[in-house]
Amino acid sequence: MRKQERLDEPAALRNEAATWTEGWIRQQSEGKAWRWPVRDKQPLNQIILPTLRKQTASHCSFCDGFPVASLSIETIEHFYPKSSFPERAFEWSNLFYSCTRCQAAKKERFDSNILKPDESDYDFSRYFICDYTTGRLEPNPSAPLEDQQRAETTILHYKLNDAFLPDERRRWLQIRSRMDSNTELDDFAYRDFLA
Numbered sequence: 001m002r003k004q005e006r007l008d009e010p011a012a013l014r015n016e017a018a019t020w021t022e023g024w025i026r027q028q029s030e031g032k033a034w035r036w037p038v039r040d041k042q043p044l045n046q047i048i049l050p051t052l053r054k055q056t057a058s059h060c061s062f063c064d065g066f067p068v069a070s071l072s073i074e075t076i077e078h079f080y081p082k083s084s085f086p087e088r089a090f091e092w093s094n095l096f097y098s099c100t101r102c103q104a105a106k107k108e109r110f111d112s113n114i115l116k117p118d119e120s121d122y123d124f125s126r127y128f129i130c131d132y133t134t135g136r137l138e139p140n141p142s143a144p145l146e147d148q149q150r151a152e153t154t155i156l157h158y159k160l161n162d163a164f165l166p167d168e169r170r171r172w173l174q175i176r177s178r179m180d181s182n183t184e185l186d187d188f189a190y191r192d193f194l195a
């Protein structure tokens with residue numbers, strides 16, 4: 001999970017977030033399912049995806065898979081779930097570019113210990129270490145216990161060591177080892193693992 005700097009909020013979201021939030025709170029109380037609102041015949045997720053994609057250089061905000069468009073459908077993850085935090089459903093700082101695997105892993109769950117990739121004091125190496133033999137991410141054993149717990153909670157919620165991810169990280173590590181050390185990491189998946 002790489003640190004990201006938030007780009008400027010798209011105007012469409014800034015201008016209408018309050019109205020849409022009110023609408024979603026009402027729809028939710030009527031038992032209606034979530035749908036992105038439509039503006040000028042375009043769903044809002046399609047309007048804001050380009051900015052979110054640029055913010056991570058086309059990498060998933062959580063697993064850092066790249067390019068998301070070739071792994072899965074490009075989705076937008078609500079860090080604070082829209083079901084239990086409806087008032088944050090259209091908050092720019094709550095929206096993250098994500099692959100469908102990470103989104104399906106976390107679902108509508110939430111834990112205040114989960115690390116947020118755009119938090120000002122977030123840094124990959126503060127919380128995590130890479131095990132290059134297994135391909136797994138582990139909490140940084142030199143970090144304070146509280147930080148280690150946050151790393152562990154993040155790994156569990158986004159299932160960052162599940163299924164194919166450790167194998168994929170090791171595969172990319174091999175590809176990376178055959179390339180120039182100056183190679184731009186934005187062209188790779190799992191950048192923190194390869195750095």
Ligand SMILES: [Zn+2]
Pocket residue numbers: 060061062063064065098099100101102103
């Ligand atoms: Zn992902």
